[in-house]
Amino acid sequence: MKAIAVEPGAGIPEIIDRPVPEPAPGEALVRICRVGVDGTDYEVIEGSHGGVPAGDDRLILGHEAVGIVDDANGTALEKGQYVVPTVRRPPAGVETNEYFERGEPDMAPEGKYVERGIVGAHGFMAEYVTSPADALVPIADELAPWGFLVEPISISEKAIEHARATRSAFDWQPESALVLGNGSLGLLTVAMFTTTLEFDRVYCLGRRDRPDPSIEIIEQLGATYIDSRETPVSDIAEVYEPMDLIYEATGYAKHAFESIDALAPNGVAALLGVPGDWSFEVDGGRLHRELVLHNKALVGSVNSNRTHFERSIETLAALPDGVLESIVTGIHGLDAVDRAFPEATANVAAAGHGTAATVEDDTTIKTAVEFEAI
């Protein structure tokens, strides 16, 4: 079968041939339909994150997938059913551990999991994959075309669940939300805030000039675009309003700290970005005092578990018409894989011209690879 793999650090994915995997007892065989591409994939491609499974020199990419059960293999699944796989699995050679047993692999510390398509286990960008049946979440046929968005939305489901939990010791009635980052995850989260989560006022920070498709989506959703070049995060409370909930998806480390100033009293910032080391000065005294005197909280969140996938599918069904069509800007077959990875392609092209600059593509928001039409 064909698969899309990367030699970490090689800078560009390639199509390889691998045998169709055989499901072990308790596993099903899934024929993959579509797999989304996100920033983590690019980090794996560049070699700054993730790693190959032991004994292999390449990693099959992909962690945002939807497929169809090809062989239920005696599990409770049914052949022909659409499913979305979760990402974390026990480490090689380990059947399970306490985190997987209680359905919370997203809370497992390093060494207690591998992540398919990211670190230690092959991903879903292949014509066929196997998976334990309990890591395959059924999705209705009519939602299956968007099924590759279930995993990214589940990341936000978890982050917002944890953010709400931090505020569960008192009567919290948030009205304003700010999303930092206007990438596909940021835009999906703006859609969640304005629709299923029913926030009154939603803002999204980016640094794009108009006209820009992401700004159009933000405004179509009834949210307010904030240009970070005009209004830095630390000024947002004054220029717009203090925010009850902030969702950070930029990976820009200063945002984690500036969020404290942008929060309303009793507010919480959920952090999702994964920046590299970066030292800078902060007014730590003021930030510490702000957290305390105004009962503010910061909560980091990574990955998601099956309950978040299930909630994500409900969210997907409830999002307004047109928003997914606007966010997903390209679904590409194996004959045009390079178009599904425009940044990798651009990087390689740029490197070929002797420059390391990333070529920005302002019209691409979210792409997916299609292995089989839905």
Next chain:
Amino acid sequence: MKAIAVEPGAGIPEIIDRPVPEPAPGEALVRICRVGVDGTDYEVIEGSHGGVPAGDDRLILGHEAVGIVDDANGTALEKGQYVVPTVRRPPAGVETNEYFERGEPDMAPEGKYVERGIVGAHGFMAEYVTSPADALVPIADELAPWGFLVEPISISEKAIEHARATRSAFDWQPESALVLGNGSLGLLTVAMFTTTLEFDRVYCLGRRDRPDPSIEIIEQLGATYIDSRETPVSDIAEVYEPMDLIYEATGYAKHAFESIDALAPNGVAALLGVPGDWSFEVDGGRLHRELVLHNKALVGSVNSNRTHFERSIETLAALPDGVLESIVTGIHGLDAVDRAFPEATANVAAAGHGTAATVEDDTTIKTAVEFEAI
């Protein structure tokens, strides 16, 4: 009646005469027995925090009190009953607001409250005070001698409640706790962790040389003393162990950030200190990444409400014999008020000698003023 008041910034409290207050409808008249002294009092005395009520030039100090109902004034209280007053009240001229209505004045933002003995309202260091009956929490006669510790313990009750809330979205089974700060609040919280909260391993950070009474209390409680001069907070995870819960009561701003490194995966740090402005460098990229990849949280907490006072009284009843006697190092009558405020006295003495150095008194842990014997 006699009261202990301060002209903010004057540097030392004084005994003044004021008329006995008359209870308004819904208020009771309370004869004060004992009032604790804490770091906030010293900030008010120095003038770095708090403020006088409108129209007065002095603030009656004291927010950690226990007294006896002298005139129930038609409220549900009974004359002769011991009570502990809560601290926040609606601002002058305001009967109530949403935060007081739902029993959560501790979550009110600035401008929506005054704090008795701290900002905008006279405190409890007086022979008599009046208070709305619902802000007076009954305490059993046998606990009344320690009733001035209910308010500080309630601060920890709230902080720990909020810290636990941040971890309520998953199955959190904390075992290790670290208290930053070996002042009286730190020691009371160590006692809570080792007894009522049943943590397996408890640590307390200070910077004192042995022999020292606070180190003795830490060790009598079965906790481990960590000398911050030997093991900085950022090294604690490696030298001792990563901590599931950190409670910061130093007001030293770097601790808020170093706590992130000292936390175990899925851990939470509750911040209570109120530092002044202080800029310094942090590896913000690493701290941000740590919060995210290991699902860590920081939660600020200030003040407490009636439910925390009620829980605090239960905690007080459950603390092991001897610990309160060790922590409370002096209860002083009006004839020896200066001994209840040794730091203010020392500062004034030092200032008189032309030096601004604070004279440290290593044997004083917690003092109280006694207006009437219990």
